[in-house]
Amino acid sequence: MAVVKQRRRSLAPAVPNYTEADVRALSAANNEPVWLLESRLAAWELYEDMPMPTLNDEDWRRTDYRHIRWDEADRIITPNGATLDIVPPYNREPLIGDRQGGLLVVVDGKIVQHEVADELAGQGIIFTDLRTACRDYADLVRPNLMTKAVLPGEGKFAALHAALWTHGVFLYVPRGKAAELPFHVVFYNTHPGASLGHVLVVLEENAQATMLVDYASSPAEQHSAYIGATELLVGDAANLQYVGLQDWNRQTYEFSHQRARVGQNANLDWITGTMGGRLVKTYMELELDGLGAHGRMSGFFFADNEQLFDHDTQQNHNAPITVSDLLFKGAAKDHARTVWQGMIKSLPNMQKIDGFQASRNLVLSEHARMDGIPGLEIEADDVACSHAATFGTLEKEPVFYLMSRGIPRPTAELMVIDGFFDELLQRIPFERVRERLQAAMEAKIIGA
Amino acid sequence: MGAALEIRNLHVSVEDKPILRGVNLTVKQGEVHALMGPNGSGKSTLANVLLGHPAYEVTAGQIIFEGEDLLEMEADERSRAGLFLAFQYPVSIPGVTLANFLRQAINARMKAKDPDSKGISIPEFRRLLKAKMDLLQMDHSFAGRYLNEGFSGGEKKRAEILQMATLEPRIAILDETDSGLDIDALRIVSDGVNKLRGPNLGVLVITHYQRILNYIQPQYVHVMLEGQIVESDGPELALRLEEMGYDWIREKYNAL
Numbered sequence A: 001m002a003v004v005k006q007r008r009r010s011l012a013p014a015v016p017n018y019t020e021a022d023v024r025a026l027s028a029a030n031n032e033p034v035w036l037l038e039s040r041l042a043a044w045e046l047y048e049d050m051p052m053p054t055l056n057d058e059d060w061r062r063t064d065y066r067h068i069r070w071d072e073a074d075r076i077i078t079p080n081g082a083t084l085d086i087v088p089p090y091n092r093e094p095l096i097g098d099r100q101g102g103l104l105v106v107v108d109g110k111i112v113q114h115e116v117a118d119e120l121a122g123q124g125i126i127f128t129d130l131r132t133a134c135r136d137y138a139d140l141v142r143p144n145l146m147t148k149a150v151l152p153g154e155g156k157f158a159a160l161h162a163a164l165w166t167h168g169v170f171l172y173v174p175r176g177k178a179a180e181l182p183f184h185v186v187f188y189n190t191h192p193g194a195s196l197g198h199v200l201v202v203l204e205e206n207a208q209a210t211m212l213v214d215y216a217s218s219p220a221e222q223h224s225a226y227i228g229a230t231e232l233l234v235g236d237a238a239n240l241q242y243v244g245l246q247d248w249n250r251q252t253y254e255f256s257h258q259r260a261r262v263g264q265n266a267n268l269d270w271i272t273g274t275m276g277g278r279l280v281k282t283y284m285e286l287e288l289d290g291l292g293a294h295g296r297m298s299g300f301f302f303a304d305n306e307q308l309f310d311h312d313t314q315q316n317h318n319a320p321i322t323v324s325d326l327l328f329k330g331a332a333k334d335h336a337r338t339v340w341q342g343m344i345k346s347l348p349n350m351q352k353i354d355g356f357q358a359s360r361n362l363v364l365s366e367h368a369r370m371d372g373i374p375g376l377e378i379e380a381d382d383v384a385c386s387h388a389a390t391f392g393t394l395e396k397e398p399v400f401y402l403m404s405r406g407i408p409r410p411t412a413e414l415m416v417i418d419g420f421f422d423e424l425l426q427r428i429p430f431e432r433v434r435e436r437l438q439a440a441m442e443a444k445i446i447g448a
Numbered sequence B: 001m002g003a004a005l006e007i008r009n010l011h012v013s014v015e016d017k018p019i020l021r022g023v024n025l026t027v028k029q030g031e032v033h034a035l036m037g038p039n040g041s042g043k044s045t046l047a048n049v050l051l052g053h054p055a056y057e058v059t060a061g062q063i064i065f066e067g068e069d070l071l072e073m074e075a076d077e078r079s080r081a082g083l084f085l086a087f088q089y090p091v092s093i094p095g096v097t098l099a100n101f102l103r104q105a106i107n108a109r110m111k112a113k114d115p116d117s118k119g120i121s122i123p124e125f126r127r128l129l130k131a132k133m134d135l136l137q138m139d140h141s142f143a144g145r146y147l148n149e150g151f152s153g154g155e156k157k158r159a160e161i162l163q164m165a166t167l168e169p170r171i172a173i174l175d176e177t178d179s180g181l182d183i184d185a186l187r188i189v190s191d192g193v194n195k196l197r198g199p200n201l202g203v204l205v206i207t208h209y210q211r212i213l214n215y216i217q218p219q220y221v222h223v224m225l226e227g228q229i230v231e232s233d234g235p236e237l238a239l240r241l242e243e244m245g246y247d248w249i250r251e252k253y254n255a256l
Helices: A020-029 A034-049 A130-136 A156-164 A396-403 A409-425 A431-446 B043-051 B075-081 B098-113 B122-135 B140-144 B153-167 B183-196 B236-244 B247-254
Strands: A102-107 A110-116 A126-129 A167-173 A183-189 A197-203 A208-217 A224-234 A239-247 A252-262 A267-274 A279-288 A294-303 A308-317 A323-332 A337-346 A354-363 A369-373 A384-393 B004-014 B017-028 B032-036 B057-065 B083-086 B093-097 B171-175 B202-207 B220-225 B228-233
Touching: A020 A034, A020 A156, A034 A156, A102 A126, A102 A167, A110 A126, A126 A130, A130 A167, A130 A197, A156 A224, A156 A252, A167 A183, A167 A208, A197 A208, A197 A239, A208 A224, A224 A239, A224 A267, A239 A252, A239 A431, A252 A267, A252 A294, A267 A279, A267 A431, A279 A294, A279 A323, A294 A308, A294 A337, A294 A409, A294 A431, A308 A323, A308 A354, A323 A337, A323 A369, A323 A409, A337 A354, A337 A384, A354 A369, A354 A409, A369 A384, A396 A409, A396 B075, A396 B093, A396 B098, A409 A431, A409 B093, A409 B098, B004 B043, B004 B202, B017 B032, B017 B043, B017 B057, B017 B202, B017 B228, B032 B043, B032 B236, B043 B057, B043 B075, B043 B083, B043 B171, B043 B202, B075 B083, B075 B098, B083 B153, B093 B098, B098 B122, B098 B140, B098 B153, B122 B140, B122 B153, B140 B153, B153 B183, B171 B183, B220 B236, B220 B247, B228 B236, B228 B247, B236 B247
Parallel strands: A102 A183, A167 A197, A183 A208, A197 A224, A208 A239, A224 A252, A239 A267, A252 A279, A267 A294, A279 A308, A294 A323, A308 A337, A323 A354, A337 A369, A354 A384, B032 B202, B032 B220, B083 B171, B171 B202
Antiparallel strands: A102 A110, A126 A167, B004 B017, B004 B057, B220 B228
C-alpha cells in the first residue's frame, strides 16, 4: 500500500534566523558609534515584539511570502572580492544628463566606487555612504535616521531594517543650495543572501537635488532578501526629483518601506520602476506636511513569470492647499500577480487639497492577476480628490489596425503596450530612464 | 499588366451568421470601382475581410492578389503585398504617435524586402511625411498626435488617406470614407485620393451615397445586396441609384 505523504503548510510564515548578537556583531564589525548601536538595539526589541505579518493582516492579504527560504535568504551578504567591474555598464552609466554629481556603487554591501563632482566642493553638499555619514556627520544623520520618515515601529520589516541595515547612502543639501548635477547610487549584489539598504535624503529649506537609485543583482538559484528603507526629507520650498529602479534577480524577496516628507511649498517628483524580484512588497508613503506642498508619484511595473509585486501607497495631506498626484501603470503576463493598494488621506479640515490617484493595469495573460484598490479618507469639504483603477487586456482592434499597415504582429503588440505605458513615461523627465524602462518592458514582452 | 485583386465566390460568416454569400469582383491596378449598396448589405464586411480582420470567418471562396492566395496571409503581409484599407471607423491608439506609427509601417516594408535594412532615416521620413501632409492640407502638428485619439471625424478620414499616400498601395479600399465628412473635408479627401490615382493604383470606393463619386469618379459601379454583388455597370449606375434609391434593385432581386 502506497503511503501518501502530505506536506502541511503552517499558516504562520517562517522567521529569519537572527539574534541580538547579530545586531551587536554587525555594529561592532563596523566600529559604529554608540548612539547607532543603541538605536539598532532599540529597533531589535521592537522587532522581537512583533509577529511576522500574515495573510490575516489587511496589508498582506494578497501577498503570501511563505515560500521564501529564509535559511538561504537570511544570511547577510558579505563582500567576496567583487569590484565595480561586476556591475553591468547600464547600471553605472549616467541616466540623467551626461555627467553625474556623484556616483556611489555598493557591491555586496561594500563601497566599490565613490565619486563626487568637483563643482559640489565648498557648497556643503554631502553625498556619501550612510556608515561614513553616521561617523562623520552624526549631527546631520542622527536626527533624521529613522526618526521622521520610516519609523522602526511601523512594521516587522521596518524594525528589522532599523536593527540590521547593512549599507546605505546619505545625501544632504544645505539650505539654499542646488545640486545641479544628478546623484546616482547603485546597490548591487553578486551572490544570494540578505541585504538591508538604506537611502536617506535630506534637503534643507530651498535646496534642490536629483537622485537615482539602481537596485540589481546577479542571477542566482538561491533565495535572497532585500529589506530596505528609503527616507526622503524635503524641506520647505525645496525640490527633489527622485528615481528608484529595481531589477533584482528572480529569486529575491523585497520588503521595503519608503516615505517622503514634503515641507511648505516644497516639491517632490518621485518615480519608481519595478521590474525584478520574485516577490516585492513595498510601502510608499507621501506626507505632505507643509502648506502648499506638492508631491507627484509615478510608478512603472511589469511582472512576468511567477513574479508578485505588491505596492502599497499613501498620499497623506497633512496641511491645507497640498497637491498629490499618483499614477501607477503596470502590466502582468504569464502567471504573475500584482497588487496596488492606494489611499489618499487628509487630516480633519485640511481645506483646498487636491489629491489624485490612478492605477492602470494591463493584463496580458489569462493566468495573470492584477488587483488595484484605491481609497479615499478625506475629512474636509473644500477638496478636489479623485481616484480610479482600470484594468484592460491587449485589445485586438488596435493590433489589427497596426498590422493592416504592414507592421508584423510582435511589433504591433509591442507598440500598443508601449502606448499604454506612454502616459506614465511622459511624466518622467529623463530620457534615459524612459529608455531603460522601455527596454525592460520590451524584454519582458519578448520573453528574453 | 498591373496587379489584380480577384475575389472569387467569397462566403464569410460572423459568429456563424453568413454575411457574404458568394461575392465575385476583380479590381485591377489603374481602375476605380465603386461598391454601393444599402446598410447591412455586407460592404464593410468585404472591406475588413480583404485585410484579414480576425472577427470574420471565410467559409468558402478565394481572394487572389497578384496570383497569390491572400487568405493564407496575415494582415501585415497583405498590407506589404500592396493592399490598403481606409477604415470607416479608425481605432484610436493612445500613446502611439501618427509619425512613429507611419515610420514603423515604412520600416516594416523595408525590412520585409531586405532584412538588413536599417529603415528610413529620420530626416528623410520627416520630409516625406510633411510632403504628404501638405497634400492633404493637414497641420504638421498631427504627426506628433496620438493615432486618431481625439481626432474629429474629418481628421480621422484625412489621416487614413495620409497613410495611403505614404504607404503607396497598389489596391486601396476606401470604406465609407465620405461618411461624417462635410463638403469641404470631402473635397480635400477626394482631391487627395485623385492625386494618388494613376496606372499604379486600383481603388475600390465603398459608399452608400453617390456624393463622393462626383469627386472620385469610378469606371465601374457595383451594387451589393444581401451579401452578393447583384448589379455591375458603368458610372451611370451610380446616378440611377442616386435618383431612384435601392428599392428597384431589391424588387428586382427579391423577385428572383
